[in-house]
Amino acid sequence: MADDAAAQGDGGGLVFHPLDQFEIKALFGGDAIHWYTPTNVTMWMALAVLCVIGLLVLGTSKRSIVPGRTQSVAELAYGFVYKMVEDVTGKDGIRYFPYIFTLFLFILFSNFLGLLPLSFTTTSHIAVTAVLAMAVFLTVTILGFVKNGASFLSLFWVSSAPLALRPILAVIEIISYFVRPVSHSIRLAGNMMAGHAVIKVFAGFAQVLAIAPIAIIAVAAIYGLEVLVSFIQAYVFTILTCVYLKDALHPHH
Amino acid sequence: MADSAVEQGAEAGGAGMPQLDFSTFPNQIFWLLVTLIVIYFVLSRVALPRIAGILAERKGTITNDIAAAEELKLKAQEAEQAYDKALADARAEAQRIVAEAKAEIQTELDAEIARADARIAEKTAESEAAIAEIRASAMDSVQAVAKDTAKEIVAALGGKADARSVTSAVTAAMKGDA
Numbered sequence: 549m550a551d552d553a554a555a556q557g558d559g560g561g562l563v564f565h566p567l568d569q570f571e572i573k574a575l576f577g578g579d580a581i582h583w584y585t586p587t588n589v590t591m592w593m594a595l596a597v598l599c600v601i602g603l604l605v606l607g608t609s610k611r612s613i614v615p616g617r618t619q620s621v622a623e624l625a626y627g628f629v630y631k632m633v634e635d636v637t638g639k640d641g642i643r644y645f646p647y648i649f650t651l652f653l654f655i656l657f658s659n660f661l662g663l664l665p666l667s668f669t670t671t672s673h674i675a676v677t678a679v680l681a682m683a684v685f686l687t688v689t690i691l692g693f694v695k696n697g698a699s700f701l702s703l704f705w706v707s708s709a710p711l712a713l714r715p716i717l718a719v720i721e722i723i724s725y726f727v728r729p730v731s732h733s734i735r736l737a738g739n740m741m742a743g744h745a746v747i748k749v750f751a752g753f754a755q756v757l758a759i760a761p762i763a764i765i766a767v768a769a770i771y772g773l774e775v776l777v778s779f780i781q782a783y784v785f786t787i788l789t790c791v792y793l794k795d796a797l798h799p800h801h
Numbered sequence: 802m803a804d805s806a807v808e809q810g811a812e813a814g815g816a817g818m819p820q821l822d823f824s825t826f827p828n829q830i831f832w833l834l835v836t837l838i839v840i841y842f843v844l845s846r847v848a849l850p851r852i853a854g855i856l857a858e859r860k861g862t863i864t865n866d867i868a869a870a871e872e873l874k875l876k877a878q879e880a881e882q883a884y885d886k887a888l889a890d891a892r893a894e895a896q897r898i899v900a901e902a903k904a905e906i907q908t909e910l911d912a913e914i915a916r917a918d919a920r921i922a923e924k925t926a927e928s929e930a931a932i933a934e935i936r937a938s939a940m941d942s943v944q945a946v947a948k949d950t951a952k953e954i955v956a957a958l959g960g961k962a963d964a965r966s967v968t969s970a971v972t973a974a975m976k977g978d979a
Contacts, residue, residue, distance in 0.1 A: 570819040572828065583827035593836040600840050604848035611851065613859050626852045646845040654840055674820045675829040683837075741820065 566748035570672055570741065588668045589676075596657040596670070604653075625653070629786060636790035640797055647687075648793070651680060652786040659740060659778030663771070671781075672740035674733060681733035684789050692796035703799035732788055739781050743774040947971045 575586045603625070607618030615623055629652050633645045655671055662669025670676050692700040704721040706714055747770050753763035819825070951967045 567818055572819060572822070572825040581825050581828050583831045585828055587825075587828055587832070589825075589829050590832045593832050597836055597839050597843070600848075601843055604852070605843060608848065608851050608855060611855050611858075613855075613862055615855075619855075622848075623852060623856065626849070626856075646841060646849055649849070650837060650841045650844055653844070654837060670829075670833070672820070673829055675826040676833050679830050679833050680837075737820065 564749055564752040566745040566752070569668065569744060569748060572673075589670055589673075592658070592661055592668045592670050595661055596654060599657040599661070600653050632787055633790055636787060637794040637797060641790065641793055644793055648786060648789055651684070651789060652782055655680070655736065655785050656779065656782040659782055660775075662740060662744065663774055663778060669740050669744055672737055672744060674737045677733035677737040678729070680736075680785070681729040684732065684792060685729040688789075688792045688796040691793070692799060695797060696799055700796070700799045703795055707800075728788075728792065732785065736781050736785055739777055743770065743777055746770055747774065944971060944975060947975065 572581060572587050572589055574581055575588060575591060578585070581587060603618065604622050607622045610616065610619065612619060626649070629649045630642075630645060633641050633648055637644070658669065658671040658676075661667055662672065692703070704718045704725065706717045706721065709717050747767055750763045750766045750770065754760045754767070756763075948964075948968050948971050951971050952964070955961075955967065
């Protein structure tokens, strides 16, 4: 990337291409990207799947009572999300634990894989996070109506508020309900994209000798921050899914 | 990629977002769905039952171990109680034996003391009898000596004294003394 930038920037001044890393390219050449074309998206998602299998299937293959390192991590992840689902949605939310754990692991590994140099971050794309968020939104909404029937609408009718305020609150609640998938998806994609772009911008500054040390230290620092953000965003996405699921299962305030 | 309008715009403007290149959306969505379904099946078919099994097994093992430990503790307590009881029994037995021995010794001692007392009394009586005999014989001797002496004295004084009067006088004198 730096070579590219340097080559293109020989006209004078710095040329940054912080967004090049997000480009989607067909893996085996060709310009046309059809829906089935294997692309770098395919590759990095497949790697995420392999990581999931490596951690949760191969890591636990010994089934030891006293766990080794990998098995400990797998059990930790399992316990972490299981407890989150149980605490936030209650006992009846446990049924949806595999679904939520799938989301968590996919986002977590996509985020962490995206931190590898020269990698591609699938979760930095709004198309991916929007599908994830819409899947949660639709599932939760349908589940809410199936489980509670029309009384699911009481989610929007704040019975603890004064009667005069309730219609206004209902409007606000409905708007906030439909904004959920938007915020849910843009939060994740935005965090991922912004962090990676900032790292790239600082890496671009490293071309200038005078500020190179500062730029490199900044890259290292932001990288550390991004490791944290990667986990936190996976956590936030998962816990919000749990919260939405709780609303669907127990819509009454 | 050149056929993408957004991409062209991006290149022209110098800042375009590949995220907004809608032509790649079907591709991403398709592969995302494939990925999610694969992960879901891997989790729900293999990983989650296995981890749940491991956790349950571990919980069971821990519960069993704790139960076993509890049992052993109870056994230890029982053993301690049995030991204490045995100790107390032994103490009681020892005390009983000591008391018995004491009583036996006491009776023996009493009998021995009684026997000794009897012997002492016997000896005392014997001795007293002997003393009385000695005293009696001494008294006779004294009387005889007194008579003889009285006769000798009377003779020495030139008197003639018949044996009978001297004897009666000595006897009277000795009775007066006694």
